[in-house]
Structures are given as structure tokens and as C-alpha cells.
Amino acid sequence: MSALENQSGTEARGGDLVRRHRLSTRIWHWVNAVTLLVLLMSGLMIFNAHPRLYWGEYGANFDYAWFEIGQRGGEGYLRIGSLSVPTGGVLGSWIDPGGVERYRAFPWWATLPSRYSLVDGRVWHLAFAWVLAVGLAVYLIWSLVNGHLRRDIHIPRREWRRADIWRDIKNHARLRFPAGSAALRYSFLQKISYALVLFVLIPLMILTGLGMSPATDAWAPLVTQLFGGRQSARSVHFLCAWALVGFVLVHIAMVMLAGPWNEMRSIITGKYRLPHDRADRV
């Protein structure tokens, strides 16, 4: 979101075509969309090599796993703590495109590559990890320089009022989206969720990823220790990945509800047509 003006330089109104997303935001958005998908699917392949999660430094087959996807007598299940859910057909046991029953955690359509290969999953994952980390660093520095963070993501004190936050939550729940020039600014919930992704979730993914590396653990043991050990870092890595999936799903749902064509145009070309006020429309 950049300019608050329309092309003629006057205050923007509903119906105007305005500049919305900067080029840097648009490029990062699409690079990240591809990167996160590749990292998720190759990450699920790596998880399939040992589909159990632990807390602490160590954890292997003889130790207690707080999370597990497995199969018993050919029936897939997912277990969290003492709660076990049958998941046959999708998780733990499933049929591959060749009609063969497989006993792996995540199914072929969710992993990269689709056929089991820890090597190939790692090659994809470790290459795109660079794209994610370097992309985030460049984007954050650039957004600091061009004011995107200060202007669009930073939440000034006046926006932290409880009544306003509550109104924003209610507006979202009723699917009432801002119109006119108000649609050019991120609402409180948008800012909070973008900040969460930029400053918490993606950095956590990078840190927990590094925390699993035995070499990093030698030169930066604090990274692994911060999470309480290598296996804890692996668990947090897994949980944050699903938090990012949750963000993407809500993000896509919001785009669909707010007008997919207009939103897609703005994240591809940067141009956005301001929605009319509700009063204008009726």
C-alpha cells in the first residue's frame, strides 16, 4: 500500500483506480508464495523420514514422542499426546497413484517429490531455505528504507485502543471490508497478522531450521538452546510451518471475500480499484 492519492492527485474515493502495492512488495509476495509452498511440501517429505516429534535435545524411536503419524495393522493414525485419531487413506496409510498402498506419514500429493526420497526433499528444502532467508532479509531492509514498515505495518499507539480493535474484529467477522480511501490502509488485524508473519513466524522457521543443523549447533549453540534442544527446535519448526499454512488459508479466504479479481490485480500490477462505500452501492 503506497499512495493515498488517485492519478489526478486529489483524495482517493470509491471507484478510483489507485496505486496500492509497491514493486518490492509484489515481487516478495510471489517469490514467497512459491518458496513457502516448496518448503512446506519438501518439509513434509523430510518429516516422512521420521514421522515423530519430541521435546528436548534427543529423541528417537525408544523415546516418548508427543506427536506421531504412523500405522497399526495398515490403518493410519495421528497421535498427539495420548489422543489418537484414525487417519487411514490420508495420513499414515494411503494409496499412491500407481495403486500401491504406502505406509508413510504425509501422502504423495502433499510432498515434494511425490515419490518418497529424503535426499531429493532435502535438496529442494535446503535450496529454497536460502530464498526464504535472503528474501526476508532483503525485503525487511528495503521496507525499512522505503518506509513500508513504518507507514503500513507499524501500529501507532492510537490504533491500540480496545474499542477500535474490537470493532475491527467485528467487521472482519461480519465480512465488512473497508471502502473508499480507508481500503488503502491495513486494518489492525491485517497489521498484526502481517507483523506476526514477518517478525515472528518466518524468523522462527529460519532459526529452528538452523537449530537442527549440527554444524550451526557448534558455532551458535544458543540457537538450539533457545528452543530447549534440537528435537524441540524440530517440533517448533513443524508447528510454525502449520501456523504459516493457517495464515495462508485465512489470507486466501480474505482475498476471495474481498473481491479476488481486484485483489489479484493489485498484487500483480500494483493497481487497485477502491471499493465504493456501502452507502454508494445501495
Next chain:
Amino acid sequence: MSQLILSRRALIRTGVLGGSLLLSGCDKLYQQPAFRSALESGQDLHRVTQRALADGALAREFRVSDISPVFRANGSREGAGEDYKRHLAQGFDSWALRVDGLVARPLDLPLNALRAMPQRSQITRHDCVEGWSAIGQWQGPRLSDLLQLAGVSPAAKYIVFHCADIYGGAPYYESIDMVDAYHPQTILAWEMNGRPLDEAHGAPLRLRVERQLGYKHAKFVMRIEARETLEGVYGGNGGYWEDRSGYAWYAGI
């Protein structure tokens, strides 16, 4: 409403179709050697940065109370061949480790000689490429002392570990470069958790190269060879898993 459901169905169908196209597209793309090698350069970049940042850093060492109750034995659980079985039955009394290749003095070191050398004991975390970890205590002579004893040539760039186990029909082996060979935590462990190494964990000797993943920690080490290049050693990629499946030679991440 019915229109909405229809469009939702169409949406799901498009999504599934698009998704499987994307998947098979990715798999096809990956089969292109140029694309795969571009992706693999990501791993090279990890090696370069990890080496630059880690330098001589020591792997974290733990307390006795941190040791895993059961240390999972993975890969080969037994050595192969009549010779190995005989030595195992005799407690490796007449066995000797061969040190050769680019060295001034090729050596045959019996287990007693290895035990009589200055020892290093360390409690470290073993990280498998699959994702699990186990903590154990290891003791043995430093590889650097062994290399010094044999008078390793400055031309040597790699140390190759030839093993007595056969996995999936092929002999196991591994290799490291001189950075890891001279690292103070790189030892040839004959003792694990206070007892002589058992067969499942690679008796009589197991390499510990603490800043790398488990498959680099060769078990059943019979012979150590100093070499200038990895070319001509088995498949030429520097290790069993490297040859067989394309795992990265540098396994620090």
C-alpha cells in the same frame, strides 16, 4: 446458493488438477540435470557458510545425565565377512587398524595400541539425517594423533574410512576432509557409554565427526586411507550414501 456450491466444486477440482500438474511439473523439472545441480548448489552454499562460521568451533558436549536411555543403532547392525566374525568372537585381540595411503609410515595398530594413545572422551548428540537424535558418551584416540603417527603427507586432502559392514549389497565407507580430520573432537571411538563398542554400534571402531550428520560417522572402521582425491574410491562421491542415493558429502546441516 447452488451456484455457489457448484463454483466451490469447480474451485476444488481446479485446485486438485492444478496441484497435481504442479507436482508432476516439479518432479519433471527436478529430473533436468541443470535444474537439479542448480538446487544442489544450495547445499554447497551451506557448506561454505557453515565452514566459514564454524571454523574450529567445538560441538556442544553434554552431561552424563543427558545421555539417551537407549541409543538407537541404525544402518548396519553387524559387520560382514568371516574375518570380522572371527575377530568379534576373539574380542578383536589379534585385529589391527590399517592406516595407509599418502602417509610416510603405513601402520597396523592393534586395539591395545589405540587404547594406549592419549584419549578423548566426549558426550555428544548424534543427529540422524532422518531427524532423530541420541546422546551418548564416546572415547578414543584423536584422528589427528593417528595421522601424525603415520606421518600423513601434506598432499592428502581427504581421509577415507573403509568399513567391515556391507549394506544393501555394497561395502560401507565414508570420507572427510582435513578440516574435520584435524578437528579435536574427531576421534576413533572404541568405547561407548563406558563400555567397549558393541557390534550394533560398530565394533571395534567408530568414527565420530561431531559437527556432521550420522551417516558420516562410519562404523566398523577397518582401514584409514589418506588420499588426494575421492575419485576412484568406490562410486567417487566420498561415501556409501553419497554414491548410492546422492546424499550430500558435507552433512553439517
